[in-house]
Amino acid sequence: MKLRFNQVAVLWLRQHWWLVPAILLALLLGWGFGNWHLLQTQAQQSLALQQQGLQLQQVDAARADALRQRDFLSTELAVERNTNLLLQQDIKDHQQKLFDLKKELAVYQKIVAPVPESGTLVIDSFRLQQGSAVGRYQFSLLLIEQNKQKKQSRAQIEIKLKGKRKKKAVEVDVLKLAGFNTKAKRLLIKNFRAVEGDFVLPAGFTAEKLEIRLSSNSGQGGTTVLLKKELAWDGQSEILD
Structure with missing residues (x-):
């Protein structure tokens, strides 16, 4: 059976020999198109990965800038808050000194009938x-x-x-x-x-x-x-x- 199939195939090729180049060409074109499509897909994926990488870099840079800005503002706020506390304490100290002085003056200098x-x-x-x-x-x-x-x-x-x-x-x-x-x-x-x-x-x-x-x-x-x-x-x- 196998021998007969081979004979039939050889006979068909002799009769239709002119189709062999066309079949080979179709196979070559299919292989080439498949490779081209694969290369295009790889190029698109590579480009997408590059864009994602750039976006990640931009996000990291923006986050770093935000953290630096936050640290700067936190430091500035802490300095301002500490300065305000010192000023408030200084005012309270001066008020207390004035009040204490008034007490002493009232005792030792105020003479009222x-x-x-x-x-x-x-x-x-x-x-x-x-x-x-x-x-x-x-x-x-x-x-x-x-x-x-x-x-x-x-x-x-x-x-x-x-x-x-x-x-x-x-x-x-x-x-x-x-x-x-x-x-x-x-x-x-x-x-x-x-x-x-x-x-x-x-x-x-x-x-x-x-x-x-x-x-x-x-x-x-x-x-x-x-x-x-x-x-x-x-x-x-x-x-x-």
Whole structure:
């Protein structure tokens, strides 16, 4: 059977010999086209890889620039923040020095004749300023006993905030907010006494006025006198006598 097939094939080739070149040419063209298509595909893939490589380089360069910019801004911000903190601390130090100097001057240089109506114990100064957190405030009150011959005075101090909550008039005890109990509001004073503290405004409360009430036995003959001082609330005030 195999021999007969070979004979038939040889016979067919003899009869159609002119097709052999055409078949070989078709085979060569098919092989060449396949190679050309493969080369084109490889070239396209190579070009795509080059473009991806360039894109990756651009992304890396942009990221590096962004990181450098971030580090620069972080350093600049840290320097500015540190400078602001130093300036704030310097201002606080100068304010404290001024306040301490006022205390000394009040004790050693202030000479005021006793006034029977208001007594010899007076409110020399009151300072209010905003604290480090929102809604927090610090206060400092200086009381002076003008009678240098008196050993000590007894006093009761109250600091009230008047304002509104839900459109209703409300009075808030500042010393209570600052942690003072009833006993801490009773003072023994020789020459001078500073009362200091900090507090947070109650939620929903709108302050309008601040009132200082000082009740003491500094009147004539040790009688009780009441001294009041009132100022509009602005969150940062100072009164001096």
